Amino acid sequence: MDNLAARLHRHVPALAALLLGLVVTGPLMARGFVLAYDMVFVPNPRLSLALLGLSRTLPRSVPTGFVVASASKLLTGQVVQKLILIGIFAGAAYGAARLVPARRASARVAAGMLYAWNPFLYERLLFGHWTLLLAYAAMPWVAGAALEYRRGVPRAWARLALALAAAVATGPYGGLFGAVVAMAIALFPPGGLKGRRGAAVVAMAVAINLPWLVPGLLHQPVPGRPALALELFRARSDSSLGLMGSLVSLGGLWRTDLAPPGRHGLAWIPAFCLIAVVSLWGWRELRTRLPVGAVRGLATLAALGLIAAIAPSVHLVAPLVRWASRALPGGAIFRDSQKYVIPLALLESVAFGAGVERILGRVRSDERAALGAALLLPLLPLALAPTLAWGAGGRLSPVSYPPSWEQAEAVMARDSVPGAVLAFPWHAYLPFGWNHDRTVRQPAAQYFSRPVVADSSLQVGPYRLPAEDPWSRMSTGVVVGRGPLETGLARLGVRYVLLYKEADWRPRLPRLAGLRVVLETHDLVLYQAPPPVRVPTFAEPPIVAVLAADAVALALVLGAGAALMGARRPAGGPVILQPGDHHGVRSVGE
Amino acid sequence: MTRVRILILVVALSLGLAVVGAYLAVVSQNPRAEAKAPATVYGPLSP
Numbered sequence: 001m002d003n004l005a006a007r008l009h010r011h012v013p014a015l016a017a018l019l020l021g022l023v024v025t026g027p028l029m030a031r032g033f034v035l036a037y038d039m040v041f042v043p044n045p046r047l048s049l050a051l052l053g054l055s056r057t058l059p060r061s062v063p064t065g066f067v068v069a070s071a072s073k074l075l076t077g078q079v080v081q082k083l084i085l086i087g088i089f090a091g092a093a094y095g096a097a098r099l100v101p102a103r104r105a106s107a108r109v110a111a112g113m114l115y116a117w118n119p120f121l122y123e124r125l126l127f128g129h130w131t132l133l134l135a136y137a138a139m140p141w142v143a144g145a146a147l148e149y150r151r152g153v154p155r156a157w158a159r160l161a162l163a164l165a166a167a168v169a170t171g172p173y174g175g176l177f178g179a180v181v182a183m184a185i186a187l188f189p190p191g192g193l194k195g196r197r198g199a200a201v202v203a204m205a206v207a208i209n210l211p212w213l214v215p216g217l218l219h220q221p222v223p224g225r226p227a228l229a230l231e232l233f234r235a236r237s238d239s240s241l242g243l244m245g246s247l248v249s250l251g252g253l254w255r256t257d258l259a260p261p262g263r264h265g266l267a268w269i270p271a272f273c274l275i276a277v278v279s280l281w282g283w284r285e286l287r288t289r290l291p292v293g294a295v296r297g298l299a300t301l302a303a304l305g306l307i308a309a310i311a312p313s314v315h316l317v318a319p320l321v322r323w324a325s326r327a328l329p330g331g332a333i334f335r336d337s338q339k340y341v342i343p344l345a346l347l348e349s350v351a352f353g354a355g356v357e358r359i360l361g362r363v364r365s366d367e368r369a370a371l372g373a374a375l376l377l378p379l380l381p382l383a384l385a386p387t388l389a390w391g392a393g394g395r396l397s398p399v400s401y402p403p404s405w406e407q408a409e410a411v412m413a414r415d416s417v418p419g420a421v422l423a424f425p426w427h428a429y430l431p432f433g434w435n436h437d438r439t440v441r442q443p444a445a446q447y448f449s450r451p452v453v454a455d456s457s458l459q460v461g462p463y464r465l466p467a468e469d470p471w472s473r474m475s476t477g478v479v480v481g482r483g484p485l486e487t488g489l490a491r492l493g494v495r496y497v498l499l500y501k502e503a504d505w506r507p508r509l510p511r512l513a514g515l516r517v518v519l520e521t522h523d524l525v526l527y528q529a530p531p532p533v534r535v536p537t538f539a540e541p542p543i544v545a546v547l548a549a550d551a552v553a554l555a556l557v558l559g560a561g562a563a564l565m566g567a568r569r570p571a572g573g574p575v576i577l578q579p580g581d582h583h584g585v586r587s588v589g590e
Numbered sequence: 591m592t593r594v595r596i597l598i599l600v601v602a603l604s605l606g607l608a609v610v611g612a613y614l615a616v617v618s619q620n621p622r623a624e625a626k627a628p629a630t631v632y633g634p635l636s637p
Contacts, residue, residue: 260612261619267611271604359597369594376601383608387616 012105013097021090032398039128041081053215056538092116095140100353101289110378111353119251135174146185161560179205188297214549218541226325234312235338260385271383282355305340404521419495423454493535
């Protein structure tokens with residue numbers, strides 16, 4: 001019986017993480033797709049080499065799109081999305097819990113709660129940034145693997161390679177964050193890895209990122225307005241604590257209207273102050289239980305991330321960031337600066353868990369109140385975003401695509417004439433009625449098997465950023481012009497026009513005169529145009545270079561997997577250090 | 591009252607206050623306001 005109780009106790013952090021995931025995503029597990037802003041999933045996404053970066057568009061979701069499309073073939077897009085949604089919350093919570101050098105389950109659960117239940121997750125979930133959230137969830141796993149590698153745990157290189165691969169699978173930002181987190185934890189002095197082992201961390205981080213780095217570097221430059229994008233998407237204060245307070249409390253997204261309800265009030269601030277105090281208390285504990293260099297590395301990264309998040313809003317520094325975003329290759333990473341609080345979120349969460357461990361260590365275990373403290377302290381992070389529960393308080397819910405979409409696909413699939421489908425009205429994001437008027441990026445590109453030409457420029461208030469898709473750029477002149485569309489479609493390589501009866505669709509009707517209606521339902525009209533003169537082609541990264549990059553990363557992943565096959569982890573759960581034990585390895589059960 | 595009981599009380603009060611604050615915010619404003627943003631707009635700019 002004692003053995004069973006001990007085993008149950010050991011699994012408390014994992015069970016708590018799963019429960020947390022269910023509490024947040026419970027209603028989203030119902031039949032249908034959750035579609036919000038950038039969160040677009042379809043029943044049967046097209047699987048093509050374009051998803052590996054061999055495409056006319058920037059490799060923003062490489063290799064994520066390929067992974068999701070492949071998994072959808074096996075499980076269906078609906079199941080994949082649900083696994084991703086629950087995986088974000090449960091994976092983040094359990095990953096952070098494992099990272100805390102604590103014996104008490106309560107301390108670990110506390111860290112997991114703070115990491116997986118805060119304004120960052122609330123805001124990004126509503127904004128549909130599921131790839132960034134997956135990257136967020138992967139970070140504690142990368143950090144844990146880097147810590148093991150730093151300590152010289154056998155085969156830790158393989159776990160680190162797989163953790164980095166998991167981060168890269170979430171997209172370029174996941175790859176970047178994973179690389180810097182791994183390097184900060186493994187290499188930072190004192191006692192950081194040097195020589196071959198240090199170089200191996202850098203080499204693994206680079207190799208595993210090649211699948212998006214190579215197509216990104218070899219892609220044709222796209223027009224942009226980096227200074228405007230930087231200004232539009234810089235972090236903003238969403239609370240009464242100002243910009244710095246908003247970021248430190250893990251909010252501050254530029255879309256302040258997506259902040260948790262009550263965030264502008266004062267009611268959550270006492271709880272946040274308590275979390276801050278407990279985290280500061282835990283900071284001392286962390287430095288004694290983890291390698292000092294690793295803790296300093298994570299703290300330095302968190303500080304740099306906070307600086308990067310706030311920099312575009314600081315008058316003295318903003319010009320420098322604007323210059324960097326214009327002049328440096330890949331400078332666009334500086335926009336949407338709030339995401340750089342991710343390392344800070346990890347540090348705060350682990351420190352909070354260590355703080356709870358320290359508090360509970362001072363309470364006599366025979367005291368009845370000790371149980372109350374152990375149960376209540378981990379719940380404190382709920383105060384940062386109480387309405388995250390149950391699909392963000394009902395702000396998200398699954399919907400089904402109307403049957404008309406499948407009918408449109410069937411009509412177009414029967415046609416052997418090549419050519420794209422042009423999506424109308426000409427907006428990148430639309431609030432579809434069947435999606436409860438929630439705005440979502442046009443799902444047509446993923447849904448239909450024909451190439452889709454849609455507006456790809458972001459319109460924010462009165463501002464518009466240039467379209468990144470060259471086919472979309474080429475079509476804009478014709479689409480937003482006057483007169484019938486029919487004459488211009490043939491040279492754009494367009495065979496169909498799909499008109500959603502959404503938003504400002506009615507004024508567009510006269511422009512579609514002359515095209516043959518092949519399908520009309522209550523929510524869309526599908527028009528067929530004469531066969532295109534030619535279907536345009538666009539520059540793509542060289543296939544050999546892209547596939548070679550994929551092969552290098554895949555070889556590393558397979559090698560790491562093979563190295564772990566048959567290898568047994570040390571029994572007793574995560575490896576933690578005891579006070580004063582800075583370099584040794586010790587395995588302690590819960 | 592022991593220190594741990596005081597701690598429990600403080601944590602419970604803070605948590606309760608935050609939950610009540612969030613509830614009042616939800617009932618006093620339309621949380622779906624962002625969904626009613628103009629159709630063509632990716633997102634409203636905050637002041």
